[in-house]
Amino acid sequence: MNQFYCRKTVWSLMLSLLLPFCAMAQGTISGKVRTQEQEPVVGATVLVQAGEKRLGAYTSSDGSYTVNSVPSGDVTVEVNYVGFAKQTRVVSVTDGKTTSLNFSIKEEGLTTEEVLVVGYGRQLKRDVVGSIAKVGGDQLNENVGLSVETGLQGKAPGIQVVQGSGAAGSGSIIRVRGTGSISSGGDPLYIVDGVQITQDQFLGDGGLDGLFPNANNNPLASINPNDIESIEILKDASAAAIYGSRGSNGVIIITTKRGKKGRPQINFTSSVGIAQPTNLVDMLNGQELLQVRQEAWENDGNTGRAPLPSALVGAGYSYEDVEQIDTDWYDQVIRTGIKQEHSLSARMGGEKVNAYAGISYTNTESYLVGNQFERASARMNLDFKPIEKLDIGISSSLANTKTDRVRLEAGSPFGLAQSYALPIYPIRDSAGEFFDLYNNPVAQLELQDWMSDEWRTLNSLQINFRPLDNLNINVTANLDYIAYQDLVTEDSLWTTVGKIDKIWDTENFNWSTYATANYDVNLPTDKHVLSLLGGLEYQNSRKFTEFQRVFENETIPDEQFPRNKVDAWRFASVFFRANYKYNDRFLVQATFRRDGSSRFGPNNRFGNFPSVGLGYILSEESFFKNVKAINFLKLKASWGVTGNADINWTEQYSDYSFAPVDFPGVYGGDTIRFPVKLPNPDLQWEVNNTYDIGFEVGFLQDRITSEFTYYYRRTTDAMIRTALQASSGIDRLEFWQNIGEIENWGVEFQISSRNLVKAFKWKTDFNISHNNNRVISVGAATPDALDGGFGDMRTVPGEQVATNFVIRYVGIDPDSGRPIYLDDEGNETFDYVPASNRVAAGAGIPDVIGGITNSFSYRNVDLSFLFVFSLGGQIYDDAAKRQLGVVTMDDAWNYRRDILDRWRQPGDDASLPRLTTQMTNWGGSGNAWQNNHTLWLEDASYVRLRNLQIGYNIMPEKWKFINKIRLTLSGNNLITWTEFSGADPEVARAVSNPQQRNIGASNNTFLTAPQERSYLFGVNVDF
Amino acid sequence: MQRYNIYTRMFTLLAVGMLLISCGDEFLEEIPDGTVTEEEFLARGPEDLEEIVLSSYEAMGFGGFMGGGTWLYAELMADNIDRRSAEGNQEWLAHYTRTTDNFLGTTRGLMADGGKVIGRANYALGRIDDFTNEFDGNRANTMRGECLFLRAVGHFELVRMFGQPFGFTPDNSHMGIPVHLAYSPDPVDRASVQAVYAQVIADLQQAAQLLPETNDASRVPDSITPYASFATSWSAKGYLAKVYFQMNDFQNAYQMANDVISNGPFTFDQDLNARFSPEGTPEAVFSLISTNIDADNSGGTLRGHYREQGGVAAVALSQFIYQEATRDTSDKRGQSWYNNTGEFILSTKFKDDMMQVPLVHLTELKLIRAESIAEGGGGDLSTAVGDLNDIRQRAGLDPISTTASADRVRTESREERRLELVGEGNRLHELKRQAVLNNPTLRIRGSIWSCNGLVCQIPDNELAGNPNMEPNPQGGCE
Helix, strand or coil: CHHHHHHHHHHHHHHHHHCCCCCCCEEEEEEEEEECCCCECCCCEEEEEECCEEEEEECCCCCEEEEEEEECEEEEEEEECCCECCEEEEEEECCCCEEECCEEECECCCCCCCEEEECCEEEEHHHCCCCEEEEEHHHCCCCCCCCHHHHHCCCCCCEEEECCCCCCCCCCEEEECCCCCCCCCCCCEEEECCEECCCCCCCCCCCCCCCCCCCCCCCCCCCCHHHEEEEEEECCHHHHHHHHHHCCCCEEEEEECCCCCEEEEEEEEEEEEEEEECCCCCECCHHHHHHHHHHHHHHCCCCCCCCCCHHHHHCCCCHHHHHCCCCCHHHHHECCEEEEEEEEEEEEECCCEEEEEEEEEEEEECCECCCEEEEEEEEEEEEECCCCCEEEEEEEEEEEEEEEECCCCCCCHHHHCCCCCCCCCCCECCCCCECCHHHCHHHHHHHEEEEEEEEEEEEEEEEEEEEECCEEEEEEEEEEEEEEEEEEEECHHHHCCCCEEEEEEEEEEEEEEEEEEEEEECCCCCCEEEEEEEEEEEEEEEEEEEEEEEECCCCCCCEEEEEEEEEEEEEEEEEEEEEEEECCCEEEEEEEEEEEECCCCHHHCEEEEEEEEEEEEHHHCHHHCCCCCEEEEEEEEEEEEEEECCCCCCCCCCEEEECCCCCCCEECCEECEEEEECCCCCCCCEEEEEEEEEEEEEECCCCEEEEEEEEEEEEEEEEEEEECCHHHCCCCCEEEEEEEEEEEEEEEEEEEEEEEECCEEEEEEEEEEEEEEEEEEECECCHHHHECCCCCEECCCCCCCCEEEEEEEEEECCCCCCEEEECCCCCEECCCCHHHHCEEEEECCCCEEEEEEEEEEECCEEEEEEEEEEECCEEEECCHHHHCCCCCCCCCCCCEHHHHCECCCCCCCCCECCCCCCHHHHCCCCCCCCCCEHHHEEECCEEEEEEEEEEEEECCCCCCCCCEEEEEEEEEEEEEEECCCCCCCCCCCCCCCHHHHHHCCCCEECCCCCCEEEEEEEEEEEC | CHHHHHHHHHHHHHHHHHHHHHCCCHHHCCCCCCCCCHHHHCCCCHHHHHHHHHHHHHHHCCCCCCCCHHHHHHHHHCCCECHHHHHCCHHHHHHHCCCCCCCCHHHHHHHHHHHHHHHHHHHHHCCHHHHHHHCCCCHHHHHHHHHHHHHHHHHHHHHHHHCCCCCCCCCCCCEEEECCCCCCCCCCCEEEHHHHHHHHHHHHHHHHHHCCCCCCHHHCCCCCCCCCCCCCHHHHHHHHHHHHHHCCCHHHHHHHHHHHHHHCCCCCCCCCCCCCCCCCCCCEEEEECCCCHHHCCCCHHHHHHHCCECCECCCCECHHHHHHHHCCCCCHHHHHCEEECCCCEEECCCCCCCCCEEEEEHHHHHHHHHHHHHCCCCCCHHHHHHHHHHHHHHCCCCCCCCCCCHHHHHHHHHHHHHHHCCCCCCHHHHHHHHHHHHCCCCEECCEECCCHHHCCCCCHHHHCCCCCCCCCCCCCCC
16 A cells, blocks of 8 residues: 555656646635535546646545646636536636635436437437437446447337347347338448448358358447447437438437547546356257157157167267267357457547547457457547637547357357257267268367458548538538458368368448538527528448459369449438427427439439427426426427338349359350349338327436337338249249338337435436337238248238248147147148148237346445346247257257157157157158247247446545546346247347348347356546 | 528528439449340340240259259159158158148249249240341241240149149149249239140140251250250150140150151160260250250259269169069169169169250150050050060060050050159159059059149249249148
């Protein structure tokens, strides 16, 4: 401790030497900063501005501060504290005296000056008529290596965040107010500092031969969460219609930190931790598997020993040899992952220049062996004011992300460990060679290496010019550039033709520019406030891919495939917004946007998107002043039209295939050509009409704030990928049409309450939303045309977008142990006939989602925990049909231990039918994969302790240059309550197109790696 | 005033911008590389249409269709295949156990590849009229004939796989397949088997009239002997013989087979192993071609199914057929088309990397003619006996008596068919034909010939495109 003080003294001395010393007339200011409840505020910034000179201090653990060497005279003192309104006072300082100055600061709340970022601008939250949720950067769930959007889970109503699997770097699926799309993309629009960023989940997925499924690209992976100031989610049309044809699935605006006037603030954050799987399904050991196989074999009337899988027979293993083997494949594919994240940032500012700079490094291993995500990022946000009427802003980031990938799900090491890699298989045979090479997880991990490397830079240059006090002209230019590479190296043992490097390069250029003019109209009286915004925007994006195969074997020539333009689109838009306020209580906002896009067919190239929003701040009325308990009440309603333009760019064009341009096609020595698909010049955006009504309320001077919203969202012209009959001979068996209709309606509720505000503080934030999703029409498209890619997930009219269209299983025949199904008319049958007996039997979208955060603090210690919940959805356990299904002698799988609860003799009350080697004994085809029915459909409801964090704050009182040290211990996904028997009820699977992402990606699991549980220790130092 | 000016300028700017993006929209186009209009696609007229017709031939040779799939799936459902071959592949097992459902890659490929033969032929057929004056000589009619021929073969092979056989119901009102007569995305419902066969016959008859007697020389590279690689009038007649025979219409079957055998330029090949060989056979009346130019190979999938590798093959033959083929030890087919490894019976019939793949050949036509005569379809029994003896003598067997009875000829013909066409996907359809004719209790590997599972279920890629498509009933093949 002595040493500690000693060092501090030395530091202080050095610092004081560095500071310009002034022996002129000086005084001291000291005092206390308290909350309105008279609680001391610890760590608030106190800034003294005396002429050119600026001085600062922080409040200590009793809320007191002292600023020495203040030049005498009138000075300005400003107090800042996160979550509280800034307070400024002017005080007179006398030479040699101490001036006492106490502050009572007020928490920032609903009715105060909180500002929301909206499309192309900012608005006072008080005046906003749209439905916008804001999550501050400091409110995001903290975790290492998970990207920004996961931090939103459970934090705001109406936003469903389904986290990706336990694989490192995987992205989430976000749906704002339900799913309004079927075949086209249903993701919200992402805006980062005004830039409509590239959000291509399928970036880099182009033709990764044999490696699919892999994690879809995560468009937010390169963002350092520590750089984020706030995230705003625009939910209703009044807020989102300014984004026109891209606003209907919601808009997520991410705003990064910028420099602030005042003393430089430097922050260093470091976290380290470990990751483990939340849960694993329990698989049979070798002995149990042999017994299960034997029982199935004998049940089918066979005698003698059940045959061994051909892999064992082919390698010469005897039954006795096999009995000695018991490989735990989980041990080979799972580990404890080590995670770490370090970031350093600085904010500073003055009259002319404000700057924020942040750098970070993240390295996180998942619990999957061979899987790691690494990110290095740098951001610089600069604001420059060369002259009074001009502001120039630069936002620039550069990030490199490297993902050491493993395959996921089917054919992955983790998937094989629960399927084809049997506990009766050795890892290596007696000669030391890998046993059953391509189904051997260890072989795959050792012989196939897969690395993704992405460089991304996001840049924006803003010029703000104010020729008049009430006119602001803004010109912005943006560039989002991505260079992405997948490198797969396959060992000669794997390829049999020598080592191969497969290299896929993807490059994406996305640039945009917009100009806006914001004009505050001067009106004769202050009762009327009118503000107008107009703007133009143009955006262009292009994606190119290139592929090469490099053979180590010199006798095989390397293959270089040409660079292809695989995606390209343009938008040109004009937009307006008018905000009118009367008497500080009546609010009107009208917006209009006209969008043209290359994605729309020539017959429908331009669309119009209007909106109107109304607000009434009732609490401003004189008759309301008597209602003491309620300090703020705003009613609001809105209507608007938004669109969705996330359509594949090629759909409007015809396609013809020529040899040798498209393929080396020859028949009988002559080249061939054929038509692939017909043109469709009518394609257009999807149309959403959204109606919103709600209120915002504040009680007891905002100790309790709450919001309630009801919305109805009707999608028309929804894009439907209709199927064409295979027998038509058209090569591309799909034809896209704007023929779907979908409705979403729901309610959202949120409440924040500061329950205890004295020394012991307790705050609760709770939000809950219910969304009702229904498909009204899909034209003549059949359920199988609208498939979700997995199991029997389909879109069926009258049901949810994500519906299990599947045969109903009702139980086990007590006499024979055979499964009993229902046919389409509801009659019991032993026959499994998917062609005619499938019905809509389960809904994938939860009824209710939400989260509750409780935060406690007492002096230097704080504790917070977040529960998230998702209730009422169903999940289809697609792997269970093999892991609990037919016991195939060859094409063999391992089974879950649950299979032991099977029917064995008449009268058994078992959960699974009699074991058999033949799917025909389950009434189906000889194909053991065709075993989809409601036996594998389960309730996906869960409540999860998403995050628990304990923090300890140290305020070194004499160690001047350190303001605060914060130590945290946190755990993520600590406990999950669910009835689901599989690994994890929360899944966001890798898919190959947007339709699968809408229908099948988050309610269906297939050997999917469950989410991780992590434990983290963090240090956060404010200098 | 100044404010007013800025106001005006702002408004003007926005108005101009709005106007700009409302008028011309070329600046908003992003056209994928290589996109062409139909006009450009067909810019060379007849020459381009020729390439499209070739793509229909090519589709005929796709592995999912007549390049292998059709043959294998039919064989799996009949009695020529070793069950163990199916155990390692869940989809093959579905065919073997006669339990196909709508989610099979095999039947998807069958429908889609068969569909492409039909669709591409329809596409060309629908556009020949646009270029009538640009064709040389009679080439326009030849092309029409080729398209009709290809379309007919496509429909015929598909209806045999996805519908119960001709004669399953007295009026053949049972469900067949959709009949596509144009290249169009419009849904087409399933036609009755009667209607499908009527269309197939009409197309083949018209093709026989439109097509010339020879139709390849100019299009086949010099290195390849042009054995009927492009449809001729004989190809159409040969296929008609197959169609009529499948219908048990023996008079027409006899006439067509007899016409091709008597008047066509084909010679009976004494080489037992030439039928599926790189060189091809002069017996071929219509054959898929393999030139090995740019991997042009119609027999690759077929070979992949049967070829031996280290004592195993993807498809091994059943003991049942092997014993039948080797019962008479002097039968050269038994000796040269089988490899008994002790563990498996492997086929050596389809062993070459590059094979010509005849879909109609003289041997089959002789079998059709012989049996049609025996069934009273016309002709002399001596002709039938001669046909059978040609085949028997080539196989090293003794000839049958020239005075053999019709019954004997029928029996011998069926036996020879069984042995000659092994692996060629004929067995299933032949057994069903016999059952329809006069053996209603016939069982195919234990199951009654008419059970649901002996017809492939319509795959989802077909059902999904038309809400009115009816699936086949399933199950019932105990």
